[in-house]
Amino acid sequence: MTTNTPTPEVLRYTAFSSTPSGGNPAGVVLDATALDDSDMLAIAAGLGYSESAFLAAPPEGLGGREGRAYSIRYFSPRAEVPFCGHATIATAIALAERIGPGELVFATRAGTVPVEVAEEDGTLRATLTSVEPHIEEITDADLAETLAALDWPATDLDPAFPPRIAFAGARHLVLAAATRARLADLAYDFARLETLMHRLDLTTVQLVWRESATVFHVRDPFPVGGIVEDPATGAAAAAFGAYARDLGLVPRNAVLTLHQGTDLGRPGELTVTLRAGDPRVRVSGTGTRIS
Numbered sequence: 403m404t405t406n407t408p409t410p411e412v413l414r415y416t417a418f419s420s421t422p423s424g425g426n427p428a429g430v431v432l433d434a435t436a437l438d439d440s441d442m443l444a445i446a447a448g449l450g451y452s453e454s455a456f457l458a459a460p461p462e463g464l465g466g467r468e469g470r471a472y473s474i475r476y477f478s479p480r481a482e483v484p485f486c487g488h489a490t491i492a493t494a495i496a497l498a499e500r501i502g503p504g505e506l507v508f509a510t511r512a513g514t515v516p517v518e519v520a521e522e523d524g525t526l527r528a529t530l531t532s533v534e535p536h537i538e539e540i541t542d543a544d545l546a547e548t549l550a551a552l553d554w555p556a557t558d559l560d561p562a563f564p565p566r567i568a569f570a571g572a573r574h575l576v577l578a579a580a581t582r583a584r585l586a587d588l589a590y591d592f593a594r595l596e597t598l599m600h601r602l603d604l605t606t607v608q609l610v611w612r613e614s615a616t617v618f619h620v621r622d623p624f625p626v627g628g629i630v631e632d633p634a635t636g637a638a639a640a641a642f643g644a645y646a647r648d649l650g651l652v653p654r655n656a657v658l659t660l661h662q663g664t665d666l667g668r669p670g671e672l673t674v675t676l677r678a679g680d681p682r683v684r685v686s687g688t689g690t691r692i693s
Contacts, residue, residue, distance in 0.1 A: 410434060412445060412454075415492035418634040418662070418670035418687035420525055425663065425670035426634035427692060428489040429454030430496045434475070439482070446477035452629045453478050455489035464514065466507030470497075474508040478627030483605060485512040485571030487530060487636015487685055494519050494528040495689035512571040529675075529686035530636065535570035535644030544602060548575060551595035552607075552623075558584045560612065564649065570640035570683050572605040574622075578612065585611040586665055588621055588631070596625035608638040613661075616652065618642075620662045633663040634670035636685045643674040643683040654678040 410431050419425030429449040434442060434456035446454040453476045460471040474493065476486040494506055498519040503526065506517040513533035520527055540548075545565050549556055554577075559565070563578030579585040588609070595607070606622035613619060620642070622632040632638075639660050646652045658674040675684040 410437065412449070413496055414449070414692040415496055415689055416692055417488040417491035417495070417636065417689045418672050419668070420688040420690055422690055422692045424668050425687070425689070426488040426632060426668070427451045428486075428492040430489070430493050431456045432496065432500075434458050442475065442477045443482070447479040450479055452624055452627055452632045453483060453486040453489045455486065455493045457493065460507070461509050464507055464509050467505065469501065470505060471507040472509070474510055476510075478624075478629070480626070480628040483572060483627070485510050485515070485533075485637050487571070487638070487640060488634050490515060490517060490530050491528045491636055491687055492689050494530070495526050496691070498526050498528070499691075510571065515571070525688055527686060527688050529684050532570040532640040532644075532683045532685065534681050535568065535641060535683060537569075537645055537648050538567040540565050540567055540575060544598065547598050548577070548595070548607065551598060552588075552590045554584070563610070563612070563651065566645055566649070567602070567604070568608070568641035568645040570637065570644050572637045572641070573603050574606050574608045574638040574641045575602070575604050576608045576610065576642055576645050578610045582611050582613075582619065585609055585619060585621060588623070588665070590623055592625045592630065595623060599626045606632055606635055606638050608635070608642050610642065616656060617659045618661070619664070620660050621665060622662070631666060633666050633668040634672060634687075635662065636672060636687070639672045639674050639685045640683040643676055643685070644681070647676050652676065
């Protein structure tokens with residue numbers, strides 16, 4: 403920003419919770435037209451949230467209704483990321499409070515992401531539709547290094563959930579804990595895991611524990627963003643939905659509930675919807691402004 407450019411309004415919203423003390427906080431700038439990359443990074447770093455979102459005019463040909471289509475960029479305190487689910491939900495809720503519920507379209511670095519915001523019993527709920535996902539295997543050596551960084555013995559993994567790298571806008575390594583106690587005990591080597599994640603181009607490590615056929619508890623270390631742990635991770639939820647469906651761990655038509663943030667004292671709930679015949683994944687949740 404130049405010295406003559408007004409400082410944009412920076413909103414603070416949480417996603418995947420209807421209370422400010424839950425879910426994952428995000429900064430939201432509804433008009434970032436005057437900001438360059440260094441400005442956006444500085445705002446994100448100053449907020450200290452795992453990500454913040456910045457809106458500008460849509461690219462030509464994006465589609466969507468006039469006034470409801472945008473370019474969106476996401477910055478962690480350390481770097482730009484291609485896609486962020488919780489900041490998308492937070493931004494959609496912020497927009498709906500100003501222009502009303504309905505359809506939105508966001509142009510992200512990962513691709514076009516439609517979002518539908520609906521009001522349910524006085525509460526706004528946003529549903530994003532991911533870009534087309536894909537799943538990759540991880541080498542034995544990289545898995546061993548990940549487990550070493552986490553200080554997890556291989557015997558603590560759930561053998562029903564093979565480790566995979568999953569993408570639905572950003573890359574996440576999915577690892578399943580055999581017990582809730584294993585998931586709760588998270589004290590990892592920050593620098594060691596960060597180095598590995600940079601090499602594999604991972605945004606988070608999606609740690610999961612299956613409570614029932616459709617209910618999961620998840621945690622997401624995020625050292626590459628300068629954050630020990632992300633409280634609620636929409637992009638990882640989308641990636642996990644694609645992973646679970648593609649490996650036959652859930653039906654091709656399914657609604658999954660992911661609980662995240664409980665171990666951080668910021669409980670949130672993410673709903674993942676899978677539809678047979680559509681490879682994309684839908685992730686939905688509530689959100690609210692942080693005063």
